[in-house]
Structures are given as C-alpha cells and as structure tokens.
Amino acid sequence: MKKLKVFLRVVSIFAVVFILFQNAAAQSRIDRILISEAKRITNDTFPVFSETPQGARVYSVNQPDFKMLKAIDDGLAELFAVARKHQYRNRLNYSDYTIFIAKADRTKDGNGQYSPDIAVAAAQYAGTVYDQGGYIYAAGMVLAKNPCAFVIAEHTKDFQRAADVARYEGEHLVLYHNDRKLFNKTADHSQGGGHPILR
Numbered sequence: 001m002k003k004l005k006v007f008l009r010v011v012s013i014f015a016v017v018f019i020l021f022q023n024a025a026a027q028s029r030i031d032r033i034l035i036s037e038a039k040r041i042t043n044d045t046f047p048v049f050s051e052t053p054q055g056a057r058v059y060s061v062n063q064p065d066f067k068m069l070k071a072i073d074d075g076l077a078e079l080f081a082v083a084r085k086h087q088y089r090n091r092l093n094y095s096d097y098t099i100f101i102a103k104a105d106r107t108k109d110g111n112g113q114y115s116p117d118i119a120v121a122a123a124q125y126a127g128t129v130y131d132q133g134g135y136i137y138a139a140g141m142v143l144a145k146n147p148c149a150f151v152i153a154e155h156t157k158d159f160q161r162a163a164d165v166a167r168y169e170g171e172h173l174v175l176y177h178n179d180r181k182l183f184n185k186t187a188d189h190s191q192g193g194g195h196p197i198l199r
C-alpha cells in the first residue's frame, strides 16, 4: 500500500513536470514569433523579459522602470473596466497580453511636447497627414491579435501617457476578440478616428 502511494506520487510529479515542459516549449515558440515580428517592425532587440505586477508579459529593450510596468497595468485596468461595461468577456486578463517596450525613435512631437514614439513603415498611412516620408511616428502599434501583443515606446517620464497608450493599443485587441464589426471599423486610423473608441 505504501509502495503504491509512493509510485503514484512519482507518476504525478512526472506528469506535472511534463505539462510544465510542454507549456514552456509552446510558449517560447509563440514568443519567438512575436519577438521576430517586434524586431522587424522596430529594428530593436528585446532581451529583457519581465511581468507587470498584475501579470501582463513584457519584453523590452532595457530593464523596464517599475513605473512603466505599473503604467501598463493601469492602462489595461482602465481598458478591462470599460470593456466589462460593454458586456465584453474575452481577453480581459492581464496575462492575455504581451507588451513590447521599444526604443523611442523620437521623444518630442512637432510641438515640442514629450512624446516618445516609434517610427514604423507608413504602409496605409502613406500620403496621409501622418506620413513623415515613408514612415510614421506611432505611440504604439498592435503586433499580433492572437495571442494579443502590442508595442509601445519606452517612457522615462509622463507615465500617464504610457498608460493611455497601453489602454489604446489594448483597445484594438479587446474589440477584435469581442466586437469584430467595431474592430474592423476602427482599426485603421488613416481613415480618421482615434482613441478612446470605448467609453
């Protein structure tokens, strides 16, 4: 009897180890795809992995300021609250989100205001007011819809802005998973429209 118990315990430990190993392997494969997409868009590398206090996943160019991690949580908290108000249920967990913190390609906008942004290929924004000659400056950008991932620029101050950017980029993803029609209508800002979409 005692022997059997020990045997079962060993089996269950093996099972747990196996499941953890499977998850880790699957996760890193998906993460590798996300990281290469983030690299392609920003020309940055993302060697640092961390988690926000609430459990959102973060890859960053540098060790992130705690205030930056807190800002991501604050932005997502506001987003989840407004999403629940709209009876949305999907992807309202912090751990559903992977956020890339990229190097800011500029820190001031055209008016001299602090505005850490990333330069990305103009694509559908070519020829619009956003076009800076083949690229646009974006505060943030959706990287992948499933799993949910977006990139924002590194902030060293005005963390409220970082929270807003997290809320706004997350907003596209929440809409994608909860209201596809509204997502399609609001995904492309070159046709006008901005954030917040949900109030």
Ligand SMILES: [Zn+2]
Binding pocket: 168, 169, 172, 187, 189, 194, 195
């Ligand atoms: Zn947007």
